[in-house]
Amino acid sequence: SEVQESAPLKSYELVTKELLIEALKKDKGPDAELLSWEIISFTNKGDNYSSIVVGINVSYRKNKVNSECSYVGKLNPLRPNSFNTEAMEKSYTRETEVLDGVVEGMNYHLEQLGLDPIRTPKLFSRSLEKGREAFVTENLRVQGFKMYDRMKGMDLNHALFVVKELGRFHASSLVFEDSLPTKSILEIMKCREGPFDDMDDAGLEAFEKMFSSSGEAIGNFLKTSDSKYEKCSKWLLKYAHKLIQHFLDGYSPSNDQFEVLIHADCWTNNMLFKYNEDEIPVDFRFVDLQLSTKASATTDLNYFFFTSLNGDFRRKNLNTLITTYYETFSDVLRRAGKEPPFTYLELKQELHDRKSYGMAATMLVLQFTLAQGEDIPDIDTLTDDKLEDFVESQKKTFEKLTKREGPFQDRYIAVFDDMLDTNIFDEE
DSSP states (O other): OOOOSSOOHHHHTTSOHHHHHHHHHHHHOTTOEEEEEEEEEOOOTTSOSSSEEEEEEEEEEETTEEEEEEEEEEEOOOOOOOTTHHHHHHHHHHHHHIIIIIHHHHHHHHHHTTOOOOOOOOEEEEEOOTTOOEEEEEOSGGGTEEOOOTTSOOOHHHHHHHHHHHHHHHHHHHHHHHHSTTSOTGGGSSOOSOTTTTOOHHHHHHHHHHHHHHHHHHHHHHHTSOGGGHHHHHHHHHHGGGHHHHHHHTTSOSSGGGEEEEOSOOSGGGEEEEEOTTSOEEEEEEOOOTTOEEEEHHHHHHHHHHHHSOHHHHHHHHHHHHHHHHHHHHHHHHHTTOOOSSOHHHHHHHHHHTHHHHHHHHHHHHHHHTOOGGGSOOGGGOOGGGHHHHHHHHHHHHHHHHTOSSHIIIIIIHHHHHHTTSSGGGOO
């Protein structure tokens, strides 16, 4: 497997003695003494774009016995300043607050109901000095958890784990929020705004260019494809600049009854599974909650359905997945003495009405997801002065993807089969 190239040694300096002592004492107890540590490259190229993720092997002494343990560090990549720097730095505060205070509060209520805690990694320490952000969590890999192959659409066993945990995550956020004096989870977080709310004009312009480029590329491809996609192609070539708004709308609920705390980046790479001897998934964890915010529950669902499932599978199993989500969501709330804020049919309608968000998210995410080898984008080059070069590079990568069988057809083009029953492409 490929290992992160040109290891970012500067970021490794963010793993400090103080950060590890705090993690060790929280994990092993106050009498644990740090002896030494080693940082190891942890992810393959293309596994993580927003941060540097490393393994940290620690030697320590407790009760006069020397032992070893392992953690995961998530580090600021210390890239040159760009339109995305401010949002990226804030993401460390957002993620650690969710993993600590928010999930902790949700878990308290789940425990009262006799239910398992939310399946996220344990946070052991953090340093949020601006521009030098880092935090340490438990190492799920040594517990047998691993990432699903992002090139494949998930099967039913995996997808059911995801929608069940989304149901528990969303529902427990409502139970926890209702227990707060302010009745607002965002009020107890430093990052009260959405992950894209404070993006400046330069950031919005850069984002729009990335969406427009993707929209125009797929529009041109569909123009020479099956005639059933004609109206999709025309709309994309005319309105590609509107894709960014469809994406951002996903983080603003159209109806408060659907508003919950969402993961907000719910795709294959941000999930880990544990397997039995027959390679059947038996446990699950969500990771990378750096975009988590309040929005429609269907934002997570549409994002997952469109970015992580093959088209045929999605169409055949959609009702099963929605039903499973809704039953899990409703069960948590009813155990807490609360009625679900929306019905199953209202959920289905909201999912349908907001499919354009799923389409827009796919345009942005799948070009990264399906890239391999030299086509995997180098995010270090995504600076303000090189944005045009980055966009042009992505266009060329897209052209390569169109010539490949399998994932491109099953995941990318299949999205437009699902969009044909909406009225978005009727706009003139």
